[in-house]
Amino acid sequence: MFWKYGLFCSILTGSIWGLFWQIIFTMIGLLTIGEKLYVNVVPFLIVGSLISVIYVFLQNKISIKFHLLSIIFMVLLIYSFTFGDPFLQKKTNSISTFLLVVFNSFFTWISIYLSLKQINIGKLSRYNLEKFYLRLLWGLGLIILILITLLPFYIMIMTSLKNQQSLILNPLDLSLNFTSDLNVLFSSYIELFTNFNFHIFLFNSFLVSIVTVFVTLFFSIPGAYALSRLRFPAKEWFSGSVILIYLIPSIVLVIPLYAVFSQLGLRNSLFGLLIVYPATTIPVALYMLRGYFNSLSKEIDDAAIMDGLSRFQIIIKIAMPLSKPAIVSVALYVFMIAWNEFLFAFMFLDDTDLFTLSRGIISLNSSEIPQQHLMAGAVIATLPVMVIFLYLEKFLISGLSSGGVKG
Amino acid sequence: MKKNIQYKSSELLRKEKKLALLLILPTICLVLSIVLIPLIANFWISFKPISLGDLRPPSLIIKENIRGKLSKSGEIAQIHYRYRNSSTKYDLNEVIFTDFIPKGIDIIDIKQDTLCSVESNKLICNLGKLKAKSSGKIILEISRNDSWVNIDDNPKKHKPIASFTTTNILTSFDFTLENYKKIFSANEFWQVLKITIYYTVFGTAGALLLGLFAAQILQKSFKGRPIIRGLLLFPYVSPVIAVAFAWVILFDPFSGVVNSMLIQMEVIEKPINFFGQKFVSFYFFGFELKFPLALSMVIIFEIWRYFPLSFLFILAKMQSIPEDIYEAAEIDGATPLQQFYFLSLPFLIGIIATLFLLRFIWTFNKFDDIFLLTGGNAGTRTLTVNVYEQAFAISNLGAGAAVAVIIFIILLIFSIFFIKYSKKETI
Numbered sequence: 001m002f003w004k005y006g007l008f009c010s011i012l013t014g015s016i017w018g019l020f021w022q023i024i025f026t027m028i029g030l031l032t033i034g035e036k037l038y039v040n041v042v043p044f045l046i047v048g049s050l051i052s053v054i055y056v057f058l059q060n061k062i063s064i065k066f067h068l069l070s071i072i073f074m075v076l077l078i079y080s081f082t083f084g085d086p087f088l089q090k091k092t093n094s095i096s097t098f099l100l101v102v103f104n105s106f107f108t109w110i111s112i113y114l115s116l117k118q119i120n121i122g123k124l125s126r127y128n129l130e131k132f133y134l135r136l137l138w139g140l141g142l143i144i145l146i147l148i149t150l151l152p153f154y155i156m157i158m159t160s161l162k163n164q165q166s167l168i169l170n171p172l173d174l175s176l177n178f179t180s181d182l183n184v185l186f187s188s189y190i191e192l193f194t195n196f197n198f199h200i201f202l203f204n205s206f207l208v209s210i211v212t213v214f215v216t217l218f219f220s221i222p223g224a225y226a227l228s229r230l231r232f233p234a235k236e237w238f239s240g241s242v243i244l245i246y247l248i249p250s251i252v253l254v255i256p257l258y259a260v261f262s263q264l265g266l267r268n269s270l271f272g273l274l275i276v277y278p279a280t281t282i283p284v285a286l287y288m289l290r291g292y293f294n295s296l297s298k299e300i301d302d303a304a305i306m307d308g309l310s311r312f313q314i315i316i317k318i319a320m321p322l323s324k325p326a327i328v329s330v331a332l333y334v335f336m337i338a339w340n341e342f343l344f345a346f347m348f349l350d351d352t353d354l355f356t357l358s359r360g361i362i363s364l365n366s367s368e369i370p371q372q373h374l375m376a377g378a379v380i381a382t383l384p385v386m387v388i389f390l391y392l393e394k395f396l397i398s399g400l401s402s403g404g405v406k407g
Numbered sequence: 408m409k410k411n412i413q414y415k416s417s418e419l420l421r422k423e424k425k426l427a428l429l430l431i432l433p434t435i436c437l438v439l440s441i442v443l444i445p446l447i448a449n450f451w452i453s454f455k456p457i458s459l460g461d462l463r464p465p466s467l468i469i470k471e472n473i474r475g476k477l478s479k480s481g482e483i484a485q486i487h488y489r490y491r492n493s494s495t496k497y498d499l500n501e502v503i504f505t506d507f508i509p510k511g512i513d514i515i516d517i518k519q520d521t522l523c524s525v526e527s528n529k530l531i532c533n534l535g536k537l538k539a540k541s542s543g544k545i546i547l548e549i550s551r552n553d554s555w556v557n558i559d560d561n562p563k564k565h566k567p568i569a570s571f572t573t574t575n576i577l578t579s580f581d582f583t584l585e586n587y588k589k590i591f592s593a594n595e596f597w598q599v600l601k602i603t604i605y606y607t608v609f610g611t612a613g614a615l616l617l618g619l620f621a622a623q624i625l626q627k628s629f630k631g632r633p634i635i636r637g638l639l640l641f642p643y644v645s646p647v648i649a650v651a652f653a654w655v656i657l658f659d660p661f662s663g664v665v666n667s668m669l670i671q672m673e674v675i676e677k678p679i680n681f682f683g684q685k686f687v688s689f690y691f692f693g694f695e696l697k698f699p700l701a702l703s704m705v706i707i708f709e710i711w712r713y714f715p716l717s718f719l720f721i722l723a724k725m726q727s728i729p730e731d732i733y734e735a736a737e738i739d740g741a742t743p744l745q746q747f748y749f750l751s752l753p754f755l756i757g758i759i760a761t762l763f764l765l766r767f768i769w770t771f772n773k774f775d776d777i778f779l780l781t782g783g784n785a786g787t788r789t790l791t792v793n794v795y796e797q798a799f800a801i802s803n804l805g806a807g808a809a810v811a812v813i814i815f816i817i818l819l820i821f822s823i824f825f826i827k828y829s830k831k832e833t834i
Contacts, residue, residue: 030671031664038671039672131742138627141624145620146639149638149639149641151657153641155653156653172668172671219437230427231420231424232427235427240826245438245442247821247822248442248446251811251814252814253449255808256445257445258798259457259577259804260577262462262463263462275441279437280441282438340648342648342775342779347799358646358648361649374652374656375652375656378646385645389637389644390637
């Protein structure tokens with residue numbers, strides 16, 4: 001079969017990468033230089049396959065010089081195959097399109113080089129063939145995954161830094177004018193903090209989240225210790241029902257809580273939220289901490305009892321210091337749940353003074369308020385979580401994978 | 408001696424039991440009161456004819472007015488009390504209101520002296536039962552006497568105080584099946600159920616498959632892998648409100664990047680309203696195919712937001728598979744696909760099944776995402792959005808609770824499945 005031959009593999013690789021990077025760089029060009037560009041399929045397919053065939057034939061002579069030469073050769077090929085107009089702009093080319101072509105050639109060449117390593121033109125064995133196709137898929141998959149994951153965040157940040165006029169003029173132009181004043185660049189943020197009470201929302205969000213963390217830990221550390229160490233009737237039943245509580249959706253709880261809290265006067269208050277949030281996070285925390293306590297050796301506890309420590313002292317002096325990583329990851333996780341919570345904040349809070357960030361951003365979602373304000377609000381809400389996440393990623397990942405999977 | 412030890416150990420056990428209860432009781436109380444009691448309350452409300460407005464308790468509104476002047480001693484004026492039952496539905500019972508009469512004022516006459524009496528500078532009016540919406544008026548004729556002190560004795564300074572009893576709709580024994588009848592008879596309900604199932608099945612399966620794919624990609628070690636692993640978790644850890652609005656703006660028909668880009672690249676002619684259009688039609692060999700656009704977009708968002716979770720768990724599981732079996736397979740000449748199919752997959756099947764069940768339940772429960780993206784319009788109304796729609800948009804709390812009960816019952820069935828299967832693999 002023809003698709004088992006290295007020659008076909010190399011042509012396929014070249015055309016796929018040529019097309020792929022062409023589309024990507026057209027998009028990047030559209031979003032960054034603010035000029036009209038078009039995807040130009042055929043020339044890039046041809047150049048990609050030509051270059052990859054050349055690579056397969058000459059791969060034994062590979063060196064830095066060879067890499068450089070091929071990239072330059074590829075730039076020349078692209079310009080000659082497209083008659084000097086790689087992105088069909090129908091006008092004289094600018095330095096920015098030239099840079100796009102250079103980057104395009106560079107990435108295409110590197111991709112071809114990485115996917116065609118040790119491929120010869122002849123018939124390939126099943127092992128090598130699969131290895132080749134999977135490697136191609138791996139590269140494409142990795143880049144696409146990263147792009148689709150980050151695109152919404154990129155749009156979010158860029159939109160928040162634009163002004164109304166330029167957004168309406170050309171929605172694609174997300175290039176930033178760094179020469180302008182910082183006050184202009186961050187005008188949406190300044191607006192939110194001066195006219196839309198975002199400093200209050202930010203404070204409320206921090207307050208609610210941090211109190212939730214402490215309340216949750218206060219209840220769940222002793223609870224988890226009891227579930228892990230002590231013998232009492234119906235213990236298994238308790239452990240089992242913890243995960244079931246996890247599965248109850250908040251939309252089922254919201255109507256009765258709304259009704260009862262309305263009548264008790266707790267509804268439009270942060271205190272009301274501070275009752276509901278810990279109740280939803282405690283089961284998660286219990287489950288995670290119990291798992292960690294189970295992994296600690298019981299002998300330490302026994303020794304401590306022999307030394308005359310009470311169980312409370314054991315929790316404070318032994319179990320808590322030993323399980324510090326778990327407690328940190330639970331605290332972070334609970335903070336994130338409380339910070340990101342939307343439904344109860346949305347249903348409960350009416351007064352602007354009490355809004356958390358989630359609730360505050362909802363109030364920005366109207367046709368009278370420009371988009372970039374909404375996106376600036378989104379960035380403000382996302383930033384603290386991201387900082388915490390990136391800073392303490394290891395803790396969080398171990399926490400997430402030890403049972404904190406609240407959807 | 409032996410008996411002594413036995414006694415001591417049983418004593419110890421008793422103590423331990425006590426301590427355990429002490430440690431865990433606060434948690435149980437809190438969770439009971441915020442999770443389990445509301446769950447039961449939800450059943451209760453679903454059988455009640457209750458609307459959002461009924462939550463405001465009925466009250467007696469009293470307005471006090473003075474007609475005439477009291478500038479000199481001996482002058483005569485009137486105090487008018489107008490009262491009204493604020494509720495349009497519920498009666499007030501045993502209504503009594505009292506007002507303080509200052510020393511500087513003498514009461515000459517009470518127009519409704521059957522209702523009111525004066526007891527040591529206090530006016531007490533017993534209005535009895537006050538029907539819904541009804542109102543009335545009490546007129547006092549007063550005169551100013553010599554002990555008047557200007558600042559203290561203005562009769563308006565003291566507000567009338569009312570007391571009454573009323574039926575609280577939440578606690579009364581007034582039941583109806585109307586809510587369920589209404590829910591099941593609406594054509595829309597079966598449509599909503601269908602959409603919920605589509606959303607749940609495709610959302611779950613999609614997120615799981617993408618997660619599996621991502622885990623395969625990130626399993627190979629390369630430079631920058633930890634950073635990329637962190638990046639891929641972004642959609643999951645960031646606030647739903649931020650990412651949902653970012654998507655809405657990304658796909659906006661007028662100023663969205665995706666639409667402008669597709670038009671620029673001449674893929675489409677007119678902008679597409681991705682989150683607002685129920686169907687797009689295709690013609691395929693003369694057949695018209697309707698593709699549910701908004702629903703698919705919502706499903707894609709769900710996949711995008713939750714694939715990191717499956718990815719994380721599957722990756723963790725894959726890294727716990729011993730390396731040497733792959734090395735052995737390599738020596739035996741097994742191809743990469745064979746290695747995946749015969750080695751990795753059997754290891755992963757347990758975690759995949761558990762993740763599927765968990766994610767299935769959570770996707771089924773999902774409310775925020777759809778609510779923020781489409782508001783449940785354009786054919787994306789799932790059961791959870793329907794709860795909100797019934798209870799808060801149409802203001803029929805009872806009907807909303809009835810939908811919530813249906814959700815709960817379906818969930819209960821899922822959970823039984825979950826418990827049955829999750830014993831094999833614990834997360």
